[in-house]
Amino acid sequence: MAATIIDGKARALRLRAEVARGVEALRAETGRAPGLAVVLVGEDPASAVYVRSKGKATREAGMNSVERRLPAETDTATLLALVAALNADPAIDGILVQLPLPAHVDAAAVLLAIDPDKDVDGFHPVNAGRLATGMPGFVPCTPLGCVMLLRDVHAHLAGLDAVVVGRSNIVGKPMAQLLLAESCTVTVAHSRTRDLFARVREADIVVAAVGIPGMIRGDWIKPGATVIDVGINRTDSGLVGDVDFASAAAVAGAITPVPGGVGPMTIACLLSNTLDSARRRAPVGLIAAGPIGASA
């Protein structure tokens, strides 16, 4: 039985069209389009590609895209000053500082400096805490996109066994929180997990976010399980995920491809978060702002 291939690209285009309609409505009500600032330090070619595609998607949704490119040798103080200026700028609704930052920059200090209510990446500890405690806040874009794809596959997520492989602050941990909020039974596995194979093999939902190309193979997957591949690894044979797609697709019930799976959803969710931010920041009484996450 071959798996259903989850079309993240198509799902992302639908979400982006929905966001574009929301942007148009907001502009009609307030006279202002949402603004997203993306800060890129250094010349990393992969980061430059992402920043360019984010800028394009932002403009296509009818929002203003502000790109700030800084040289690789930029120091922490300069970045903190830029973030402070963006925090204070009323035309900016969302701030994204592209990671990774150069090693000499205090990345934690930079993320802490972003106004949590402009933190459309959801990386600020205040938003991590809001997510962990069930309060409204910005949810990191990649895990948010993964949950949207999972909801399309599963009418009921409650009670399913989910394994998240990877425990990063930007994917693994928020992914686990979101699945818990969906009432899944969640295991967070990582490089020190004993008998990873056996744990993955029991899961109804596998989210792979380890950064090791093709690590999770078909014989690890429970027949019929849903496999979400967050990995973006550049290899000699092109862009590949953390899942060995061919062998896993032969066993899974549904699986995301790389490219065309989670990646496009990440960008679409960034736009959705930015629209939510702009709605919340619109003058009181002018527009009925829904809770954060309402655009998703």
Ligand SMILES: Nc1nc(=O)c2c([nH]1)NC[C@@H]1CN(c3ccc(C(=O)N[C@@H](CCC(=O)O)C(=O)O)cc3)C=[N+]21
């Ligand atoms: N502050 C911050 N926020 C981020 O969200 C962030 C970041 N830093 N640093 C880098 C990672 C990576 N990331 C991706 C977004 C889209 C695709 C994407 O659309 N990928 C396409 C393929 C693109 C290609 O061909 O390279 C796909 O999977 O189909 C991939 C990766 C966001 N990141």
